[in-house]
Amino acid sequence: MSEDTALQRVKFYQTGTHTVGNRLMDEDKRSVQSSIDRSNAITSGHRACQGCGEALGARFALDAAMRSCDGNMVAVNATGCLEVFTTPYPETSWQIPWVHSLFGNAPAVATGVAAAMRRKGRAQTKVIAQGGDGGTTDIGFGCLSGMFERNDDVLYICYDNQAYMNTGVQRSSATPPTARTATTPAVGEAPGNVFGTGKNLPLIAMAHNIPYVATATVADLHDLETKVTRAMNMSGSRYIHVLVTCPLGWGSATNHTILLARLAVESGLFPLFEAEDGAVVRTQKIRKKVPVEDYLKLQKRFAHLFKKDREDVDRIAAIQKMADANIDRFNLLGERSAP
């Protein structure tokens, strides 16, 4: 890889939680994305939908990872949108060594890569595995748990867009209650996903007592970068669960990608925290708590909750309860609360 091909013209870069692309920002406060010398895991020109949170999340996560190890890394990918939109043969968007095998085996393939690296005297080469929520919480769950149990030296990043997007928006075990998907249509007595809380993979990961677990979103890319960098400087199994907006699957406007991710956090639906060796060590407080409706209303997948004639008050209240429970559990309002 020559230096030149690794670099691309800067398009956007984040300067704070709420702004993107302000080039008047002080140099040292800018994200790596605005630097002409930045790392570049995925080039543009791939085939993600406009406003794809997964493309954004993966790009920031892997660029940060590259930076922290000077590009000495390998990425393993599960089947899913990220894999499909980046590698339509004979093209590839990946500037790093990258391997895709199957939908459900990314953690095990990564284990194999890490084992080979150790044996080849290249243990410094970092191994990152990545998958969507379906690949992670459902079909690859056994492999992931095995990887955690062995504490294999792999950073696993889950891009959670809350459904199987690549196959046309079907429910996964990370799909939130009431959400409409192709397999949980908004018909019948309980339209959308039947009630439940979904599998909470960050908590399950914590239960394996692995060195590091964190949650992040594409709303705060600095935070995502910080967490990736922190994880990259550790060894053993590390898990980062990134909430990524999917305009196609969520039925959201393409310019709401960041906003929605932020509302998921500010409502309490998606708590941001970090855990080490099974215990929470840091949480990100909510700045200004918003009701869950603010988040739900912007997405067509929840539209059936807000029908003019009969707003589904009970189910919205139940979602609010989930958000409040998260706020309690992680003390998200804490000192900084602004009611």
Place this chain on the structure above:
Amino acid sequence: MLKQIEGSAAVAQAVALCRPEVVCAYPITPQTHIVEGVGELVKSGELENCEYINVESEFAALSVAIGASAAGARAYTATASQGLLFMAEAVYNASGLGLPIVMTLGNRAIGAPINIWNDHTDAMSMKDAGWIQLFAETNQEAADLHIQAFRLAEELSCPVMVCMDGFILTHAYERVDIPTQEEVDAFLPGYEPVQVLDPADPYSIGAMVGPEAFTEVRYLAHRKQMQALDLIPQIGTIFKDVFGRESGGLLHSYRTEGADTIFVAMGSVNGTIKEVVDAEREAGKSVGSVSICSFRPFPLEELKSALKGAKRVVVVEKSLAPGLGGVLASNVRMALREVPLPVQTVIAGLGGRAITMKGISEVLHAAENGSLSDVTFLGLEQAVIDREIARSAEMRHAGPTAEGILKAIQNRPAAERSKAS
């Protein structure tokens, strides 16, 4: 060095001599002793520079091997039966990615009904997965084939499955000449991957391929197998130079000169068949046999010439394609498509049922007097079948077949029972 040793232990030692760098496996009878053996060699330090990974499933076992192989390590795993089916998706993936993984298959039936004994159904289920499939006739050959398999796999960048009959070989103690490390090192160079996950030269491995190139990719997989038809005998010759014995190859012919009837089979049953051939030759019959070692690629031309001059071919096979008949027989017919030779098949030894010399001799006699049908089930207990058919005819639902058959066997009169066996 000659050792009185269990087949699994012999294979474990042969694999260790090949210096694998990543080994992973999941227990399933009758393969288990092999990976336990390798594991012990790793843990005790006898096999150095090897990662032994304890995984949570066969699917993970082969997936770990895929990752390791893609990252440039010599990778090995082993399985059997349900385990092979559980890793099926990864089996196709390993060959599609062109990764030279070597895997032992301790052949075993596939349930339901659950059955741990030997037949070839498992291997047949993956016959078109793009792996090279070699069948061992003896434990010596099983050990030797593994050493050749790594070389073959790495020269072609294609995975190789070494199949050995469960229990009959894996658990049998017999004399095996275990090579020295020097011999194996002289024969098997280190693994040099054609494409590797390396930050200094980044590749995307496993990209998505559409209709515009998929046929070409598949064709190239086919071509690799055709190349293997030349490579397998070549490697066999080099093996003989280094180790002083012949082992493997595409097929072995036994007393086929002037034979009217030739048996074709795979694996350990060839031992029994050869005994029958010897005995029947003594009795003046013109009979011979061919043992297929390389089932994939299938040696069409070599088999055709090995069967030249015969009046009939009888395939003895430990698998069944329900609704068709014999799997091996279909392949043999393909080899004989321009030759007007009758090919009949005998489905034998399913789920570990013993194949006796007497049974094979009876097959031979039936073939000679023209009473052998195209598909014959050796030792089939017709009374049990009839009873089950009658029983299920009376009911609206047939119910669990296996349980019904078992009941029928238990309930039938003692006199009839002894007659049938």
